[in-house]
Amino acid sequence: MIPQAEPSHHRREKWIVLVLLWWVCLLNYADRQAISSLFPLLEKDCGFSKAQLGLIGSAFMWVYAASAPLAGYAGDRMPRRGLILGGCLFWSLMTGVTGWCGKVWQFVAARALIGLGESVYFPAAASMLSDFHGEKTRSTALSFHQSAVYVGTIAGGWLGAVIAAHYGWRAAFYAFGGAGILLSGLLFFRLREPLRHDPEPSKEASRNTADDVIKVYSGLLARPGIPALACAFACANGVAAVFLVWAPTFLFQKFGLGLVAAGFSAVAAIQLACALSAPLSGLIADRISPRIRGARMIVQAVALLLGVIPVAIVGHASTLPVLIGAMGMFGLCKGAYDGGIFASVFDLVPAGSRASAAGLMNFFGWGGGALGPVLVGFAAGRGSETSQMAGMGSAISWSALAYAVAALMVVCAICSYRGIPQRRAISSGVEERD
Secondary structure (H helix, E strand, C coil): CCCEECCCCCHHHHHHHHHHHHHHHHHHHHHHHHHHHCHHHHHHHCCCCHHHHHHHHHHHHHHHHHHHHHHHHHHCCCCHHHHHHHHHHHHHHHHHHHCCCCCHHHHHHHHHHHHHHHHCHHHHHHHHHHHHCCCCCHHHHHHHHHHHHHHHHHHHHHHHHHHHHHHCHHHHHHHHHHHHHHHHHHHHHHCCEECCCCCCCCCCCCCCCHHHHHHHHHHHHCCCCHHHHHHHHHHHHHHHHHHHHHHHHHHHHHCCCCHHHHHHHHHHHHHHHHHHHHHHHHHHHHHHCCCCCCHHHHHHHHHHHHHHHHHHHHCCCCCHHHHHHHHHHHHHHHHHHHCCHHHHHHCCCCHHHHHHHHHHHHHHHHHHHCHHHHHHHHHCCCCCHHHHHHHHHHHHHHCHHHHHHHHHHHHHHHHHHHCCCHHHHHHCCCCCCC
16 A cells, blocks of 8 residues: 655655655656767767757657656546656666667667656656645745756766766666666655645546546646746757757867766756756745745746846857856756746646646647757758857857747746736635645
């Protein structure tokens, strides 16, 4: 039997679960990022073109996005503990299998299966944490959980390159896959399922059929502010995906850094800044939310607007210090936006639809985000190495426009949300107090 825990009576348990899920989230992103730091080796050993590497990088995102709605739907109806445990075990096994790959289609298939396994995690984890943490600490918990994304990205990029430099790129995948299998064992014995705040299915989700899935998501998209937040996530994630996939290669080839230095530097500046600003933005949002309606989205909009400038600078940076500085500035803005992705959308939906809402956000966020690495790969796929880097740099700079559009979409969501009468918002499940 799955152990139960009531969040209102187990204050200590909610923080224990947060720490456990923080480690799962860290590994989730380490597995994603490891392959990007190994692109120079795959280009050399397997003869892959940059367009092929871009396809490998995006295969994960497309499958992750396509399966996100069903993953979210399941997270509102199935034990989230089982989804998290099973997903972690499956994607870890597939990460290990990647070490056996040698052809483009094999890498694409392995990355796609990793995307399938990882898609179940965030909707279930965000819903679980939101049931453990009420209105007073929800942004804090979700933004702290989000900080594991950045630490995991650094770990994947740096450790993947270190292991590859000493033992070969295949060993990097075996190591990360083995770590995930061990973590799955710990989850089996310690992770607890909380009582749901809204144990009955919502009106939008009354029957477990394919038609009901469509009804759930059409109902979510009909809610004011949800489409705008989803579009914002797609634009912002497209920019983030470009940095995750191509930054190591950009530093390796344009500035002549070694494999380990490129793998670490490409992610450290951005991700360390993100890890600092994401929890801070959550604390700020929780502090001002009782006084200002839409405070979580306001924090996000400001972060996106400030992030436009450093993104534009990165692509045309002529020296390494300027590049690293711009990446750090971008990371501060990115983390402040990321910290409120799910907390903001949860302000707009009933408790019983949180996992589905997270699945919807991941569908748009990663579906749109997958286009970024492919477009940059094609932009840098022709000519000499110098012209390839110039094309990649220009494509990165132009992606600043996507960040500006994302900021505009969040502003639209704020206007929609603030236009809902307070009583109607509360009665529909918005702004509930725990």
